Amino acid sequence: MTIKHLKSICILFTLFALVWSPLSSVNAQNLETRIDSLLLTVFKDKNGPGAVFMVAKDGKPIYRKAFGKANIELDVDLTPDNVFQLESMTKQFTAIAILQLAEQGKLELKAPIVSYIPDYPAGDKITIHHLLTHTSGIKDFTKMKSLSKIAQQDLSPKELVDFFKNEQVDFAPGEKFEYNNSGYAVLGYIIELVSGETYEHYINKNIFDRAGMKHSSYANDIAVMPKRAYGYRKNDEGYVNKNKISFSIPFSSGSLMSTVDDMLQWQEALNKNTLVSANTINKAFATYQLNNGEALAYGYGWHLKALNGIPVREHGGSIFGFKTMGVYIPSADIYVIGLSNCDCNSPTQVTRDVAALVLKAFAK
Template sequence: MQVIHSQHLEAHIDSVLVNVFKDKNGPGGVFLVAKNGKLNYRKAFGKSNIELDVDMVPDNVFQIGSMTKQFTAIAIMMLEEQGKLNVNDVVSKFIPDYPNGNNITLHHLLTHTSGIKDFTKMKSIMSIAKEDLTPKELVDFFKNEPVEFKSGEKFEYNNSGYVVLGYIIELVSGNTYEDFIETNIFEKLAMNNSRYASDRAIVKKRAYGYHNRGAFTNKMYVSLSIPYASGSLMSTVDDMLKWQEAINNNLLVSRNTKDKVFSKNKLNNGEQFTYGYGWHLKDIDGVPTREHGGSVFGFKSMSVYVPSLDIYVIGFSNCDCNSPTQVTRDITSLVIKNFK
């Protein structure tokens, strides 16, 4: 593809997104592109609330699903810098009765190499889906399941690992996960529209979540204590840009710690895999990226950061029928070509 001149970049991104969000009266999305921390693109599509016929706006608040794992990982690294834990610590140091806990480290949990059962894949998950569980109760739900493989033997994406990390954050800090993230990250970075998700609280400019099962329906109710530290945060694209800038500028953790977060890791057999701590480490058109998506009932999210060009692209959708994963990567590809 030929190089796209900056003045045409907006039109090219528009054409990509209009093709995805064809139904102006259906659920929509919000997308943002930034270069060197400055906005290049920020637009909303579709409806934030179908029933009330409310248009989406760029500062709508979305559930971000597994992008929450970025915050959990950085929280763990902040505690490591404070000397309160080490990523090489074993789980049993914090949860003495955790089965096989002497063989599972925080590093294994962070990198999805622990081998513990992913509770979201358990057939019995629906028995707790609507229950408000404490972190200990949630960990107890899956901790006695047989391990899938020996720790460090393979990479297999795992929500349970990040639930255990959230619980450890609470045990070590003396605060709830929600309070720790709110105080040490959201307040510090003035991420004023980010929060632990709630279906009960009044959240200004909330985007409502939908499914499409042949027709649009309101999202299924699931207690937000269940995704917990693996997927229960809410944010806006603007706040997420603040988050990315804070990481770039080492406002939360040092450069050395950041290098650890964004290093590819190896399995027991020496084979490298493309996940750091809370981010996939991939590439687009041969250019290295840090990226992660999220999926939680009624919502999908995706962000891509290109370190070499300081490009950040993020997309939110308020229907799990419209995954922004590929379109966000496609937009990133366009932007890379524009600035390379």
């Protein structure tokens, strides 16, 4: 083969790559500009707290940017590497931990919770499945007026469950869907009872380590944490530091921390069945029903919704100083994650808007 022929082949391969690349450089720049425009409508204060966003296609980041400050007092800008509290996105990890234990035969999803917590009132009627799908009827402790009395106390999982377990249930198990932090706190306690490990240690060993999530952990306000994003809120006078809370309170319903890069590692671990088998992971995204046959829009740890008619899996979170949102589009393998360090700025809708924009761009 002559050098001339080799050059011709190289040119053909280059042209082929340009034609078949996900987005041409021009289109990629246009998409980046349009995503910037969406995000800057919400996170426009360069001198205040902000957010980090990532968009990934086929497991690879195509957009990764930070807006605003990681620390206002020290005038430190946010970077895409910053660590944020995940709040209720923690529920995804709790659900997968439960599915791991079920896969190992250490618990049954349809078993009543008295099988694990014998003294739980009405626990003979409430199953692990009810807890996972927010259909248990257990009183949500975050709506109890007495919550302020324990908010800054370091409670054991048993003490946290004891705080709300004797409250009257709101409805019979399976009768309705009502988002519930108590149910996921009970799940975290069951993880500890069944595994013989603390929830923190179990998640570190069986999820973070296995998924390669090197910058994720159980939340801690005392430990020195490299690249921590500090949380803020806003009042009439401006930004102030977030309210204090013991992380033993949100526990397995909202106490994990991570980065956008680690969250992509998480999504890839789910897609590749790194943590549980394909058969088991499908249980997290199945469509379940209430007692009356009505379909639920929630699986195990994820809301199951639609974006412009396309099925998506999503979940957000909110706690003092932080708000988060993640949207995954399985059919297009598009993942959009937004982490904000002020509870004054919600990434929920804009994350959905970015996901819709990216989906449309790749559909062309």
